[in-house]
Amino acid sequence: MEFPSKLISNAVEEFSRLPGIGEKTALRLVLHLLKQPNEEVKKFSDTIFNMRDQIKYCQTCHNISDSQICNICANPSRSKELVCVVENMRDVLAIENTQHYKGTFHVLGGVISPLDGIGPEKLKIASLLERIEQKGVKEIIMALSPTMEGDTTIFYISKKLADKPVKITTLARGVSFGGELQYVDEVTLARSIATRLPYENYLVKKEEREPKTSVEQK
Amino acid sequence: MEFPSKLISNAVEEFSRLPGIGEKTALRLVLHLLKQPNEEVKKFSDTIFNMRDQIKYCQTCHNISDSQICNICANPSRSKELVCVVENMRDVLAIENTQHYKGTFHVLGGVISPLDGIGPEKLKIASLLERIEQKGVKEIIMALSPTMEGDTTIFYISKKLADKPVKITTLARGVSFGGELQYVDEVTLARSIATRLPYENYLVKKEEREPKTSVEQK
Numbered sequence: 001m002e003f004p005s006k007l008i009s010n011a012v013e014e015f016s017r018l019p020g021i022g023e024k025t026a027l028r029l030v031l032h033l034l035k036q037p038n039e040e041v042k043k044f045s046d047t048i049f050n051m052r053d054q055i056k057y058c059q060t061c062h063n064i065s066d067s068q069i070c071n072i073c074a075n076p077s078r079s080k081e082l083v084c085v086v087e088n089m090r091d092v093l094a095i096e097n098t099q100h101y102k103g104t105f106h107v108l109g110g111v112i113s114p115l116d117g118i119g120p121e122k123l124k125i126a127s128l129l130e131r132i133e134q135k136g137v138k139e140i141i142m143a144l145s146p147t148m149e150g151d152t153t154i155f156y157i158s159k160k161l162a163d164k165p166v167k168i169t170t171l172a173r174g175v176s177f178g179g180e181l182q183y184v185d186e187v188t189l190a191r192s193i194a195t196r197l198p199y200e201n202y203l204v205k206k207e208e209r210e211p212k213t214s215v216e217q218k
Numbered sequence: 219m220e221f222p223s224k225l226i227s228n229a230v231e232e233f234s235r236l237p238g239i240g241e242k243t244a245l246r247l248v249l250h251l252l253k254q255p256n257e258e259v260k261k262f263s264d265t266i267f268n269m270r271d272q273i274k275y276c277q278t279c280h281n282i283s284d285s286q287i288c289n290i291c292a293n294p295s296r297s298k299e300l301v302c303v304v305e306n307m308r309d310v311l312a313i314e315n316t317q318h319y320k321g322t323f324h325v326l327g328g329v330i331s332p333l334d335g336i337g338p339e340k341l342k343i344a345s346l347l348e349r350i351e352q353k354g355v356k357e358i359i360m361a362l363s364p365t366m367e368g369d370t371t372i373f374y375i376s377k378k379l380a381d382k383p384v385k386i387t388t389l390a391r392g393v394s395f396g397g398e399l400q401y402v403d404e405v406t407l408a409r410s411i412a413t414r415l416p417y418e419n420y421l422v423k424k425e426e427r428e429p430k431t432s433v434e435q436k
Contacts, residue, residue, distance in 0.1 A: 001311060005284045008307075011269040014262045018247050029236050031307065033270055034282070041270035044232045045263035051229040052251055052259035064252075066223045089226075089249065093219060 001027070060131070062107040062124045064089050072096075072104055079103045081138040085128065085157070087111055087150075091143060103141070106131065111149040112156055120156055128157070132166050139167040146173060219245070278349070280325040280342045282307050290314075290322055297321045299356040303346065303375070305329055305368075309361060321359070324349065329367040330374055338374055346375070350384050357385040364391060 001023060003009040008030060015026035033041050057063065058070035061083075065071070072078055072092075082103030086092055087110055095101050108123045131137060142157070144150035158168050174192035175184050184192075219241060221227040226248060233244035251259050275281065276288035279301075283289070290296055290310075300321030304310055305328055313319050326341045349355060360375070362368035376386050392410035393402050402410075 002314070003282075004288055004290070004307065004310065005273065005282050007269040007273055007284065008282060010265050014265045017262075019250050020243070020246070025238070027308070028238070030269065032237050033266065034273060036270070038270060042267055044235075045267035047228050047232045048251065048266075049260055049263035051225040051248065052254070052256060055223065055225055055252060064221075064223050064226060066225065070222055072222070089222065090245070092222065096220070 061105045062109065062127070063092055063105055077102070080135060082141070083128075083131070083137050083139070084141045084143050086143050087145065095143065106140070108144075108153070111144055111147075111153040113149045113152075120153075123153075125157060125160070129160055132161065132164060137166055139169060142168065142170045146171075279323045280327065280345070281310055281323055295320070298353060300359070301346075301349070301355050301357070302359045302361050304361050305363065313361065324358070326362075326371070329362055329365075329371040331367045331370075338371075341371075343375060343378070347378055350379065350382060355384055357387060360386065360388045364389075 011030045012023060012026045015021055015029050016023050056065050056067065058065040058073055059068050060073045061070060063070050079102055083106050084095060084101060084103055085106045085108060087108055092105050092107065106128050110118050110123055112118060112120055142154045144153055154170060161168060229248045230241060230244040233239055233247050234241050274283050274285065276283040276291055277286050278291045279288060281288050297320055301324050302313060302319060302321055303324045303326060305326055307325065310323050310325065324346050328336050328341055330336060330338055360372045362371055372388060379386060393406065
């Protein structure tokens with residue numbers, strides 16, 4: 001498309017670089033912003049830039065934060081002995097939304113993926129090992145995506161921790177609540193048969209379950 | 219959703235205000251921008267603000283422009299006697315993309331829509347009438363959306379021009395090229411039978427067609 005103004009075509013180009021936004025959507029957004037008052041657009045662009053410019057990461061867990069230590073790490077009622085290892089901030093949000101996790105987090109910043117050029121040195125693995133050694137962490141829950149890359153990362157970290165007195169657990173793998181059995185993929189179904197639970201455990205209320213239950217009975 | 223940082227939640231809020239962008243998409247865009255280098259995000263926010271701040275509108279046709287008079291109005295090979303009246307810049311782009319229109323434009327900035335509080339005084343109708351009177355416009359093509367609001371606007375303008383020596387035409391209404399007849403709506407189909415064309419006209423190449431053909435034979 002050829003635009004009547006360089007300003008428009010520059011703005012459309014910037015918007016189209018964002019993921020999932022094509023040229024037509026970008027033009028729609030640009031024309032919407034054009035209709036807004038000048039100060040509204042100023043606020044929009046300032047907010048975006050300030051976000052990138054002033055963002056901080058928690059020195060302990062590497063989650064996004066407004067301060068040097070994030071609210072979760074600074075909260076005395078959250079257990080420092082239980083650390084949940086996740087890929088990114090979105091996973092922290094997802095777990096926080098369950099309101100059932102009382103430990104702290106460690107944000108790796110991704111998973112090991114040689115195809116994308118992401119090796120262990122690009123992730124916050126060294127600081128995780130340091131944290132485990134120095135801060136008396138007793139258990140780490142590997143809450144990574146159930147993919148090849150996620151499993152590779154778990155394997156790598158578990159090797160590094162082989163001689164450390166820390167328990168490593170992973171999220172329980174199995175069929176989802178509310179799903180239909182016929183649509184569950186073969187790997188998940190096969191695994192959930194192999195790691196089947198005694199019915200008493202199934203009945204236990206979520207709140208009462210210990211995070212270690214499923215690991216201990218393997 | 220509760221975000222770990224005020225900066226993030228502000229940025230997500232700003233993005234969610236854009237049309238068609240919800241909270242989840244906004245968060246995805248924010249996390250994407252967070253991964254970009256600082257100067258890239260600076261460029262993004264500056265481009266958006268400059269666009270809104272420095273944008274100009276052509277004094278003649280009210281299309282978006284980088285200068286006082288837009289490229290189309292300034293082009294001596296474009297007929298000033300033939301003016302195509304459209305709603306907004308997107309319609310100008312669509313007509314320009316056909317590469318078959320050699321006249322100039324007039325951008326109304328919308329259509330009359332009492333339900334949305336848009337009366338004739340909010341559109342660039344006065345300046346269209348002035349332009350027709352002073353600049354020797356011989357024909358205006360009403361290229362508005364084929365909706366109630368579009369038709370109302372055409373009716374309003376045609377009443378205002380009743381005693382002026384200017385020909386008013388509208389885009390031909392009929393079945394689209396490549397469409398299947400069974401899917402054409404009744405109004406369009408009924409109209410396209412009532413305003414049927416002699417087969418010779420149908421055969422005439424687009425380039426050779428006069429814009430007045432379909433009007434004259436009514």
